Amino acid sequence: MVDKKTKVENKKEAKADAKVEKTITMQTKSGAACADSKCVIHGKLPARGRVFEGIVISDKMQKTVTVEWPGFAYIAKYERYEKKRSRIHARNPACISARTGDMVRIVETRPIAKTVKFVVVEKLPNIK
């Protein structure tokens, strides 16, 4: 009888330990854990919709970066393509803290501010 009880307790403890380990690895994997509620990994921010990859061209705002990537637009009159650039403001959580020149992946989320509807989810290896 006593043995059975201790077995059950041990199982419970093992489960609890596994849970703790999981949260720790998640924190260490992303660098430092952040207390930012508007973070996809540590907060409750929903990440859904469009996904873009671009270069951070400004990090002067608080917890927000400007991300830019190139594209083309067709001009029917000249039957040629025009070079264009897309610029988007994205939330920059403390655990990612992307800086100017970093290649990042951004995902659409709910509106966070007047011009911020995207969040940085990861830094990508820079291709130079």
Ligand SMILES: [Zn+2]
């Ligand atoms: Zn975070």
